[in-house]
Amino acid sequence: MTSTLITNIGTLVTNDPSHPGLLGTVEDAAVVIDGSVVTWTGRAAEAPAADRRFDADGRALLPGFVDSHAHLVFAGDRTAEFNARMSGQAYSAGGIRTTVAATRAASDEQLDAQVDRFVREMLRQGTTTVEVKSGYGLTVEDEARALRIAARHTPETTYLGAHVVAPEYADDPAGYVDLVTGKMLDACAPHARWVDVFCERGAFDGDQARAVLTAGIERGLIPRVHANQLSHGPGVQLAVELGAASADHCTHLTDADVAALAGSGTVATLLPGAEFSTRADYPDARRLLDAGATVALSTDCNPGSSFTSSMAFCIAVAVREMGMTPDEAVHAATAGGARALRRTDVGHIAPGARADLLLLDAPSPVHLAYRPGVPLTAAVWRAGIREV
Numbered sequence: 250m251t252s253t254l255i256t257n258i259g260t261l262v263t264n265d266p267s268h269p270g271l272l273g274t275v276e277d278a279a280v281v282i283d284g285s286v287v288t289w290t291g292r293a294a295e296a297p298a299a300d301r302r303f304d305a306d307g308r309a310l311l312p313g314f315v316d317s318h319a320h321l322v323f324a325g326d327r328t329a330e331f332n333a334r335m336s337g338q339a340y341s342a343g344g345i346r347t348t349v350a351a352t353r354a355a356s357d358e359q360l361d362a363q364v365d366r367f368v369r370e371m372l373r374q375g376t377t378t379v380e381v382k383s384g385y386g387l388t389v390e391d392e393a394r395a396l397r398i399a400a401r402h403t404p405e406t407t408y409l410g411a412h413v414v415a416p417e418y419a420d421d422p423a424g425y426v427d428l429v430t431g432k433m434l435d436a437c438a439p440h441a442r443w444v445d446v447f448c449e450r451g452a453f454d455g456d457q458a459r460a461v462l463t464a465g466i467e468r469g470l471i472p473r474v475h476a477n478q479l480s481h482g483p484g485v486q487l488a489v490e491l492g493a494a495s496a497d498h499c500t501h502l503t504d505a506d507v508a509a510l511a512g513s514g515t516v517a518t519l520l521p522g523a524e525f526s527t528r529a530d531y532p533d534a535r536r537l538l539d540a541g542a543t544v545a546l547s548t549d550c551n552p553g554s555s556f557t558s559s560m561a562f563c564i565a566v567a568v569r570e571m572g573m574t575p576d577e578a579v580h581a582a583t584a585g586g587a588r589a590l591r592r593t594d595v596g597h598i599a600p601g602a603r604a605d606l607l608l609l610d611a612p613s614p615v616h617l618a619y620r621p622g623v624p625l626t627a628a629v630w631r632a633g634i635r636e637v
């Protein structure tokens with residue numbers, strides 16, 4: 250293996266508690282990577298020799314972003330729906346069915362190319378780990394196909410047969426839940442790590458969501474929940490009760506919901522792209538952080554309600570609109586995402602961590618919020634390989 254010394258780093262974000270501050274920053278720093286892992290971090294003046302040398306030229310080096318919530322296996326286009334919504338119409342969960350029809354009609358090759366396109370688009374923006382959900386097939390074959398394709402691109406695959414009730418079951422939602430917890434689960438479980446459900450009015454109620462998650466858990470999948478996005482509801486409490494890795498959205502929370510998250514290992518994953526793209530009120534990250542909850546930021550990249558793949562955009566919005574400090578937002582987009590995916594090898598930079606690194610074209614991670622909309626990717630390494 251060949252080792253590389255990345256030196257002359259202006260600010261190194263480690264997320265390692267042995268260094269100062271929430272981000273565990275080191276100034277005038279260096280990192281050594283060997284093969285796919287980090288082998289050394291510290292002050293540049295004390296760095297060991299390596300086979301190769303990369304001069305960071307005073308810029309900031311961060312862990313690659315961990316995008317723990319994305320819907321990338323889809324076909325079709327919802328530009329018109331977005332345009333109409335921005336012209337005054339309200340968002341409802343039913344728009345998902347438009348994408349379902351297009352996704353079913355697409356070939357395997359088209360869907361695979363689509364996922365590949367978005368994973369590369371994310372990589373160019375510093376995202377080195379991404380979770381990908383099914384949920385636009387809604388038949389046994391189409392959900393299993395989505396997960397097979399997703400698994401070619403990421404180990405973080407999520408079975409979301411319970412995204413909305415399939416159109417064929419519009420008059421028989423109980424029958425659809427039986428399918429999702431039965432034959433569809435049988436076909437999908439081998440290709441998935443996680444099980445998810447959209448617990449919301451117009452999608453699945455608390456009892457249905459419990460049935461979906463419990464069936465998934467019995468098949469060895471780990472739960473995560475689309476919870477409390479559009480209204481108050483049982484999603485967050487159910488996520489905490491079932492030991493879910495993450496409750497996602499968390500836009501409408503009672504004090505009891507906040508307390509439940511703060512007292513649990515369930516991460517509150519906030520998806521500001523969804524509120525941005527539906528012109529809705531943002532979740533209150535400050536309230537969750539002050540209560541002691543772990544917060545992650547993620548894109549929710551999907552064609553209907555959040556068609557952004559940019560974690561930097563989510564950071565900027567979280568700082569401007571959700572009460573997060575720049576450090577908190579960067580932490581949530583890296584270490585928070587890793588927690589939401591129960592990954593200990595990513596989201597931080599320390600010896601033994603996977604060498605997933607984002608070199609910013611800026612001297613400080615604060616620039617991610619300070620310079621919104623500006624492309625700041627100077628270089629990206631994924632598992633030690635220079636990708637950008």
Ligand SMILES: [Zn+2]
Nearest residue numbers: 318320475549
């Ligand atoms: Zn989602």
